[in-house]
Amino acid sequence: MTLNLEHAISIIIPAKNEASALKLFLPVLCEQYAHCEIILVDDGSTDDTYEVAQSLGIKVLRHPYSMGNGAAIKTGARAAKGDILIFMDGDGQHQPSDIKIMLERYQKGYDLIVGARSKQHQASTWRWLGNSLYNAIASWLVGQSVLDLTSGFRVVNAKKFKEFIHLIPNGFSCPTTITMAFFRSGYAVGYIPIEVKQRIGVSHLKPFSDGLKFLLIIYKMAILYSPLKIFIPFAALHFIAGISNYTYTYIAQGRFTNMSAVLLSTSIVIFLIGLVSEQITCLMYAQNRH
Known part of the structure; x- marks a missing residue:
């Protein structure tokens, strides 16, 4: 299938202290998708994240201090000019080669495509168990199979995404919130199996406290959803x-x-x-x- 590029595409990468990872995967992304608008949002990094991104000539937005992953995503989405938004993590786990497959699936009438990780591509067994619980709760709420509620690799309709930008928390719960909001609004959500690489650097997630926050977000979204x-x-x-x-x-x-x-x-x-x-x-x- 030939990829239709009639619509402008914006690739948004929230990043905090990800200089090491960006040096490896960002040049590849810029080479393969030079025709796209690429936006990196530096969420108050204390390393060379800003300098690495700026040296590649892409649009770089910078928070004066760390405001959270969700805040970075909102900053990037507001600045994006594309009709289609692509969100990728800045830690090197997501592969640019998967973008084409996700875009092709998106063009089949979907409003949101999520890159779904399998068990072997989760950071740890505990992380997989936690995500499986979130997926099960979300599937019960929406009446559809939710394969990966927390994946940060997504292709989404920009106009429809921005409808819910006011609902997005500033922390790590943006994927959860958007998935639930899209299901509630009757927008088409699809999944593409992806392989993720080993994370470069140290994760910013705190399994216990952030796990409780995710459950709280699911509860809040349950109240909003049904x-x-x-x-x-x-x-x-x-x-x-x-x-x-x-x-x-x-x-x-x-x-x-x-x-x-x-x-x-x-x-x-x-x-x-x-x-x-x-x-x-x-x-x-x-x-x-x-």
């Missing part, structure tokens, strides 16, 4: 507890207790809050589409 899927189970638990308590007290004492009333009333309140939240979510996404 609140009823969160509220209904809690409402059901309170309802079952109320019925169970009433059955026990009626058999044992022959009466309806205050505890049963509280549990049953709470289940109704939780359900109604979920219902209202669902309507608010629908209105919010409807406004984003116009």
